[in-house]
């Protein structure tokens with residue numbers, strides 16, 4: 001998803017330059033691996049929080065009235081840069097005055113010239129010229145300042161969108177097309193928000209100018225007002241309607257555009273381009289992308305033509321009024337009821353009317369679009385606030401950790417859950433009392449994790465992926481989830497991590513329902529690596545360190561994590577060791593193989609010293625079976641040494657599975673078997689079948 005601002009071609013279309021925020025935003029708001037890993041690591045909230053705090057923007061409920069939305073827009077602009085905003089207002093007012101006076105000066109000039117007063121005429125000519133030049137110069141300065149402010153406001157809003165999106169505890173919203181479309185539209189519109197504020201000021205300016213012109217016209221003859229004024233309003237309405245056509249088309253085509261971009265990305269990105277080329281699918285995908293583009297383009301063109309026709313009608317109506325007014329003034333002058341200066345005045349003010357009315361209509365449209373964008377932002381604020389269970393009994397009020405904040409303490413839950421038989425272990429989040437080292441006894445499970453009648457259906461789908469699961473994962477155990485592809489293993493792991501909530505049933509950690517735990521609290525007690533793992537393009541040390549943000553730059557902790565994941569040699573072989581920049585984002589970034597990324601992801605999941613839940617979802621698929629077994633054996637051994645946690649393995653390889661204390665077999669979203677390898681392998685059933693198939697395949 002890209003949100004490049006449009007090119008700056010005219011004052012109306014001017015927009016800021018592309019910034020690097022997009023890359024970060026896209027990473028943190030995508031539903032894929034980055035998001036899953038980043039959410040459990042708490043990494044998504046960090047960049048957003050650290051910058052979001054400087055925007056002065058706070059979460060508020062959705063604003064429903066136009067005035068409320070307008071207020072929100074003005075508050076956003078005010079927070080962008082107050083001083084620059086005031087300077088801009090001054091430029092605007094001075095520019096408006098300069099333009100307004102040109103007509104008056106020209107009338108005086110004409111009348112003085114007609115009366116043979118050369119000196120007076122020269123003075124008025126200088127005044128008119130100076131006024132015109134000042135108006136133009138102020139307009140230019142206004143535009144330059146405007147572009148800068150628009151870019152800064154766009155950045156602030158982009159940051160806020162990132163903050164809000166990453167603050168939502170689950171990831172299901174990232175998989176909802178309707179949400180993605182809204183988000184995409186909002187991100188694109190965010191670059192235009194300051195233009196909406198500017199447009200609002202211009203609406204006021206042009207209205208004042210028109211009112212001033214109306215006064216001047218009325219002084220010549222009141223009928224002129226009828227001829228000109230009566231055409232302004234229809235022209236405005238028609239232009240506003242034209243803008244709405246364009247907006248509605250953009251909204252309607254958001255999904256098609258998203259699909260077209262996804263297809264283009266598949267063809268052009270290095271990862272998927274290999275398969276697309278080799279399979280010969282690239283031309284087909286290209287054609288499909290082209291069809292989507294044509295659909296979008298056709299809808300936008302139709303809307304554009306409608307808008308142009310409406311605009312033409314509006315302009316023609318106004319022009320008819322202008323020509324009639326000019327003709328009438330000439331007739332008045334012939335009958336000595338007006339001067340030659342009056343004709344010049346009506347001609348000048350009339351032309352200004354045309355420009356001002358057309359700009360007024362355009363800017364009116366911009367204001368309307370801006371208000372719609374603010375409504376979307378308010379909706380996102382409201383959505384993020386209401387989706388975030390801040391009122392949960394064990395919520396943690398402190399912000400999530402930041403890389404620059406060292407290990408500063410532990411926050412105490414507000415109150416124990418009623419169902420808790422004992423206080424819940426202390427979360428390790430900065431800002432609270434104590435430190436992780438002061439309260440080591442709080443960092444273990446006594447009972448374990450229990451699922452009671454858990455069922456789950458992905459949002460936007462109708463098929464239950466998990467059904468009525470009853471399961472106990474004992475504290476200190478290593479549990480292997482086994483089952484055919486699509487049986488629900490990863491989904492169960494995601495539910496345990498709190499990335500989704502069950503539709504029915506309950507997940508309890510030492511008797512405390514997970515839904516009673518603040519998302520940050522639970523996430524900080526989990527380490528996880530998923531099969532679609534995140535490739536954080538940072539330095540090698542950082543890509544590991546983000547697994548425990550307070551120790552992001554703690555090289556001893558990173559070295560320990562590398563040892564746990566057997567990745568020390570990998571780090572040592574990199575050209576600049578831990579300081580090696582990874583990935584294509586860097587100019588000289590090192591490209592890693594799939595297996596190397598997996599090892600670093602394993603190390604990242606090993607950063608936290610004593611997680612209550614460690615999820616290893618096929619993170620070693622690139623390794624051969626003995627190597628995978630060796631890795632898992634090390635984690636199983638570590639789990640036995642620290643018996644207060646649950647280690648969950650997901651793998652299809654039986655040499656690994658057999659070493660688990662408990663094996664759970666899933667089939668089509670149900671638990672069909674559970675027990676040890678010794679128990680299950682002798683029983684007729686899917687486990688023994690799978691085991692036999694794999695054993696035969698390797699003998």
Ligand SMILES: Nc1ncnc2c1ncn2[C@@H]1O[C@H](COP(=O)(O)OP(=O)(O)OP(=O)(O)O)[C@@H](O)[C@H]1O
Pocket residue numbers: 175458459461465483484485486487488489490491492
């Ligand atoms: N984000 C999603 N939205 C909708 N359906 C999904 C989503 N993710 C997975 N599913 C569906 O849920 C079912 C279970 O998927 P899951 O990834 O949990 O299976 P799995 O057992 O881990 O499979 P594998 O062994 O292939 O990794 C599948 O039918 C899949 O199509």
